[in-house]
Amino acid sequence: MPTRLRESALMRPLATWDAAVIAATAAFLIIAAASVEHFGTARNFGYIVLDLAPILLLALAMTLIVTTGEIDLSVASTVGLTSAAMGVMWNAGIPLETIMPAAVLLGAALGAVNGLFTAGFGLPSLAVTIGTLALYRGLSYVLLGDTAVADWPRDFTSWTLGTIGESPIPNVLIPLAALAAVFGLVLHATPVGRSVYAAGASPVAAAYAGVPVRRLKFWLYVVSGSMAGLTGVFWTLRYSSARADNAFGLELTVVAVVLLGGVSIFGGKGALPGVLAAVVLLTALQNALRLAHVSTEALTVVTGSLLIVAVLAPNLAASARRTLRARRRRTA
Numbered sequence: 001m002p003t004r005l006r007e008s009a010l011m012r013p014l015a016t017w018d019a020a021v022i023a024a025t026a027a028f029l030i031i032a033a034a035s036v037e038h039f040g041t042a043r044n045f046g047y048i049v050l051d052l053a054p055i056l057l058l059a060l061a062m063t064l065i066v067t068t069g070e071i072d073l074s075v076a077s078t079v080g081l082t083s084a085a086m087g088v089m090w091n092a093g094i095p096l097e098t099i100m101p102a103a104v105l106l107g108a109a110l111g112a113v114n115g116l117f118t119a120g121f122g123l124p125s126l127a128v129t130i131g132t133l134a135l136y137r138g139l140s141y142v143l144l145g146d147t148a149v150a151d152w153p154r155d156f157t158s159w160t161l162g163t164i165g166e167s168p169i170p171n172v173l174i175p176l177a178a179l180a181a182v183f184g185l186v187l188h189a190t191p192v193g194r195s196v197y198a199a200g201a202s203p204v205a206a207a208y209a210g211v212p213v214r215r216l217k218f219w220l221y222v223v224s225g226s227m228a229g230l231t232g233v234f235w236t237l238r239y240s241s242a243r244a245d246n247a248f249g250l251e252l253t254v255v256a257v258v259l260l261g262g263v264s265i266f267g268g269k270g271a272l273p274g275v276l277a278a279v280v281l282l283t284a285l286q287n288a289l290r291l292a293h294v295s296t297e298a299l300t301v302v303t304g305s306l307l308i309v310a311v312l313a314p315n316l317a318a319s320a321r322r323t324l325r326a327r328r329r330r331t332a
Contacts, residue, residue, distance in 0.1 A: 016262065016271070016274075017262035017274065017313070018261055018262035018270070018271045018273055018274020018275075018277065019274075021260060021261055021262060021274045021277045021278050021281065022273065022274065022277040024277075024281065025277040025278070025280050025281040025284075028281060028284060028285065029280075029284060032284060032288045036288045036291050036292060037291065038291055039287070039288055039291055042168030043168070044287065044291075045168060046163065046168060046170045047287065048280075048283055048284055048287050049170045049172065049173050049176075050161070050170060050172065050238060051283050051286070051287060052279050052280060052283035053172050053176055053234060053238075054079070054231045054234060054235055054247065054250065055250070055253055055254060055257060055279050055282070055283060056176055056179075056180065056276070056279045057176070057179070057227050057228075057230055057231045057234065058075045058076075058079075058224075058227060058228060058231055058250070058251075058254045059254050059257050059258055059261075059275055059279055060179060060180065060183040060227060060272075060275075061075075061183075061220070061223045061224035061226075061227040061228075062075065062224065062254050062255065062258050063183070063187070063258050063261070063263055063270065063272055063275050064183070064186075064187060064196055064220050064223070064224075065125075065217075065220050065221070065224055066255075066258050066259070066263045066264075066265065066267065066270070067187070067196050067197060067200045067263055067264075067267060067268065067269070067270050068196055068199045068200045068213075068216070068217055068220065068267055069199070069200045069203070069266060069267025069268065070118060070125040070217060070220075070267070071125050071126055071129060071255070071265075072111075072114060072125065072129050072221065072224050073126070073129040073130055073133050073251050073255070074110070074114060074129040074130075074132040074133045074136055074228075074251070075224060075227075075228045075231075075250070075251050075254060076133075076228075076247040076248065076249060076250035076251040076254070077132065077133045077134070077135075077136035077137040077140070077247075077251075078107050078110045078111070078136055078225055078228035078229065078232070079228050079229075079231045079232045079235055079246060079247035079250065080136065080137055080140040080232070080243075080244055080245060080246045080247055080248065081106070081110065081136045081137070081139055081140045081143070081232075082103040082104075082106050082107050082110075082228065082229045082231075082232030082233070083103075083140075083232040083235055083236045083242045083243065083244075083246040083247075084139075084140040084141075084143040084144040084242060084243070084244045084246075085102075085103060085106055085143060086099050086100075086103050086149075086232065086233070086236050086242050087143070087144050087148070087149030087236075087242030087243075088143050088144065088149075089102065090149055090151075090152070090242070091149060096152070096153055096156060100233050103229045103230075103232050103233050104226055104229040104230050104233065105226075105229070106229055107225040107226050107227070107228045107229020107230070107232065108222050108223075108225045108226040108229060109225065110132070110136060110225045110228070110229075111221045111222045111223070111224050111225015111226060111228070112218070112221065112222050112225065113132060114128055114129055114132055114221040114224075114225070115217065115218035115219070115220070115221030115222055116218070118217060118218075118221065119213075119214040119215070119216075119217040119218040119221070120214065120218065133251065137244070137248075140244035140245075141244045143244065144242065144243065144244045145244065146244070147243075148241045148242065148243045149241070149242040149243075150240055150241045150242075152236070152237060152240045152242075156237050157237050157238070157240045159171055160172060160234065160237040160238050161238065172234070180272070180276060183272060184272045184273070187271075187272055188271070188272065192216075195211045195212075195216055196216065196220075197268055197269075198211050198268075199211055199213045199216055199217070199267070200264075200266075200267025200268035200269070201267065201268030201269075202268075231247070232246070232247075235247055252303060252304070252307060253282065253303055255307065256278075256282065256303055256306050256307040256310055257275060257278040257279045257281075257282050257310075258270075258275055258278070258310075259307065259310035259311055260278040260281070260282070260306055260307075260309065260310035261273075261274035261275030261276070261277060261278035261279075261310075262274035262275070262278075263275060265311060278310075282303070282306060285302065286299050286302065286303075289302065
């Protein structure tokens with residue numbers, strides 16, 4: 001086999017960034033299980049799933065938004081506001097069965113505000129969602145202040161933390177897997193997904209092709225808000241605490257895993273499997289560092305470093321591939 005063909009055959013399986021992230025995740029899990037005490041236990045597996053749940057819920061919708069070339073930095077503040085609203089409703093005597101869907105609807109309404117300003121008025125999503133990040137967090141403190149509502153029904157909190165029967169599989173893993181499957185099918189196997197990629201690659205060309213770009217982006221923000229509302233429900237029940245500062249700073253982690261998973265910050269490129277692998281990688285890495293008694297400050301440094309890597313590495317890799325192709329054409 002000629003050298004160039006042989007190199008091409010060897011590189012093809014590794015041609016996508018998300019494939020490299022999946023491989024890196026698998027390698028890290030194996031190394032951590034072998035070298036970090038308690039990392040590979042069934043009990044720790046449950047902790048990892050509970051830790052990754054809010055990141056995954058937010059990252060599913062964020063993947064679609066970033067693929068269209070937009071961003072939503074208000075997701076963590078939406079989680080905090082929906083959690084605070086849950087506390088207010090619970091103190092008012094409203095049943096939890098009513099509170100939970102109301103929290104999701106509140107999240108959808110907050111997402112619709114972002115969609116109105118970005119898709120409706122054409123304002124930059126970065127500026128809009130930085131503004132609503134501060135606004136929603138401020139409203140959280142208006143609702144609850146520095147207090148916490150902690151007397152949640154044990155039946156709900158125990159289910160959130162429990163496992164399926166006698167197995168070590170957490171209850172929340174099933175709905176998480178179902179939601180990931182739904183988002184994956186929508187993005188990769190439906191006309192909506194094709195419209196998302198088209199809108200990210202070229203909004204003008206997509207509009208000429210008949211894609212309702214503005215309407216699509218508006219509803220993606222509604223979905224993002226809904227997922228943030230659902231995350232607020234999970235967060236409140238997991239920690240049995242409704243607080244205004246719940247999920248503070250989580251938006252950076254969500255953006256980091258989406259970009260690390262191979263979704264281009266410029267839109268039009270990316271795949272959900274890489275994002276799922278990045279969620280597992282970052283959560284498992286943080287878990288392993290905690291087991292190794294690494295400080296919280298160091299965990300923040302790790303997240304920030306991965307965010308920088310997530311932005312730079314795919315672009316450097318793409319540049320290297322372009323250089324390699326140009327060199328091959330010159331030598332052909």
